[in-house]
Amino acid sequence: MPVLADPSIDQHGVRRRILDSTAELIIEHGVAGVAQRQIAERVGIRAASLYHHFASQNEIVEAVFRRGIDVMEHAWDEAAERTRGASPRTRLAAHIRAHLSALFDHGPYTAAHVTAFRTAPATVREAVVPMRDAYEARWAAFLGELAADGELADGTPVGLSRLALFGAMNTTVEWFDADRGNLDELADTITHQFWNGVAA
Amino acid sequence: MPVLADPSIDQHGVRRRILDSTAELIIEHGVAGVAQRQIAERVGIRAASLYHHFASQNEIVEAVFRRGIDVMEHAWDEAAERTRGASPRTRLAAHIRAHLSALFDHGPYTAAHVTAFRTAPATVREAVVPMRDAYEARWAAFLGELAADGELADGTPVGLSRLALFGAMNTTVEWFDADRGNLDELADTITHQFWNGVAA
DNA sequence: TGGCGCCCCTAACGAACGTTCGGTAGGGTC
DNA sequence: GACCCTACCGAACGTTCGTTAGGGGCGCCA
Numbered sequence: 459m460p461v462l463a464d465p466s467i468d469q470h471g472v473r474r475r476i477l478d479s480t481a482e483l484i485i486e487h488g489v490a491g492v493a494q495r496q497i498a499e500r501v502g503i504r505a506a507s508l509y510h511h512f513a514s515q516n517e518i519v520e521a522v523f524r525r526g527i528d529v530m531e532h533a534w535d536e537a538a539e540r541t542r543g544a545s546p547r548t549r550l551a552a553h554i555r556a557h558l559s560a561l562f563d564h565g566p567y568t569a570a571h572v573t574a575f576r577t578a579p580a581t582v583r584e585a586v587v588p589m590r591d592a593y594e595a596r597w598a599a600f601l602g603e604l605a606a607d608g609e610l611a612d613g614t615p616v617g618l619s620r621l622a623l624f625g626a627m628n629t630t631v632e633w634f635d636a637d638r639g640n641l642d643e644l645a646d647t648i649t650h651q652f653w654n655g656v657a658a
Numbered sequence: 659m660p661v662l663a664d665p666s667i668d669q670h671g672v673r674r675r676i677l678d679s680t681a682e683l684i685i686e687h688g689v690a691g692v693a694q695r696q697i698a699e700r701v702g703i704r705a706a707s708l709y710h711h712f713a714s715q716n717e718i719v720e721a722v723f724r725r726g727i728d729v730m731e732h733a734w735d736e737a738a739e740r741t742r743g744a745s746p747r748t749r750l751a752a753h754i755r756a757h758l759s760a761l762f763d764h765g766p767y768t769a770a771h772v773t774a775f776r777t778a779p780a781t782v783r784e785a786v787v788p789m790r791d792a793y794e795a796r797w798a799a800f801l802g803e804l805a806a807d808g809e810l811a812d813g814t815p816v817g818l819s820r821l822a823l824f825g826a827m828n829t830t831v832e833w834f835d836a837d838r839g840n841l842d843e844l845a846d847t848i849t850h851q852f853w854n855g856v857a858a
Numbered sequence: 859t860g861g862c863g864c865c866c867c868t869a870a871c872g873a874a875c876g877t878t879c880g881g882t883a884g885g886g887t888c
Numbered sequence: 889g890a891c892c893c894t895a896c897c898g899a900a901c902g903t904t905c906g907t908t909a910g911g912g913g914c915g916c917c918a
Contacts (some may be wrong), residue, residue: 470895472895472896486777487690487777488688488689488690488691488774488777489688489691490687490688490690490691491688491689491690491691491777493874493875493876494875494876494877495874495875495876503895503896503897504896504897504898505876505877506877506878506879506896506897506898506899507895507896507897509877509878510894510895510896511895514876514877515876515877547857573776574688576773576832577686577687577688577691608858609857609858610856610857610858611854611855611856611857611858612858614856615847618844618847619847619851619856621829621830621833622826622847622848622851623826624829625825625826625827625828625829625830625832626822626823626825626826627825628825628829629821629824629825629828629829630821630825632776633821644818647815647818647819647822648822651819651822651852651855652851652855652856653855653856653857654811654854654855654857655811655851655852655853655854655855656810656811656814656819656852656853657747657809657810657811657853657854658808658809658810658811658812672865672866693904693905693906694905694906694907695904695905695906703865703866703867704866704867704868705905705906705907706866706867706868706869706907706908706909707865707866707867709907709908710864710865710866711865714906714907715906715907
């Protein structure tokens, strides 16, 4: 098994560049549309050489998803720590901004995950789903806490509301251009819309 | 070119069943994950026979997307007619319900379109994009009209709000189970959240 | 009854796929 | 100088891909 035991041993950054290229290709063409020879070409090696770093193509895809979730969780933690003790609305805004940061500021991994996870092979999905659930559980706990504290309107279906918010945030990758748009503004808009709605 | 000149000439429904199966497979595996032999197997014919009904695989995919957009537009028209003269909030609710109806009540076409369009081959995307834009323009005009009438809060970024609403609606296909959940409730929740927000 | 068009078939094509294999250049260790 | 390990290579494997060529059965109309 020619897999590196410790991922940190990657002196030339090839393993990392394989993951980068794969994540970009997943965003463009979906999981099934990614070919090893394409990945290898972007990295500057041959397809056979991928097997020095990973045991199979599915393992590369799985590593991309794992990293994508990892990025989201780190962004969550950083936002939670930064806004500890702040108002509910401030904390919510920070977590929305953090999620968008994961999508646009920290590489293509999170975007690859949220856009392509659903169509990935079953084996890959099953291996990743516990990590996914853990991240969603943080959101569920946070919003549940807000509801318990009376910060949400009576009768708000917290589960559905959370999924609608996820939908609004995750589909930004389909149209938002991080190079031209303002990510702070985007986060503020989504936060305000989720919190107050659009009605006059 | 063994393509039927008139799509309505499809007495045995094979053409329609090809589109059905393709749309389902697109939802499951993405555009690049669909193989002609899988489509044919679901229909009960051989892969080569697909070429009696379509000139190429891309043409099948394009037809699926076109039908998906067609379904959305018909749902829009029906909702518009039914709520002509009603209150803004009632009309909005009807259009949201209609969009969800297109996603869940009228075959897999719209769901296939909204989940897979982005990763389709460029030639397919370019052929379909005018239809897409026309549908989005209806929403943009409707929401712009609401803003002009003072129904939306001052400073509401109509374009961004529309895209966030699209995201919330379209990602329901990833988690909502039409057989178990209540589509009316879902539509009400999304409408209320878009209009009023979740805050107490 | 003969022919014709619709609908589907079998067979096969070249290309691309993921993967495996044996090998080698270069650097570090004893 | 012998040995090993890392990182990569070219070549090839068997399979699956989209697509094409050619043919046959069946219903309809002359």
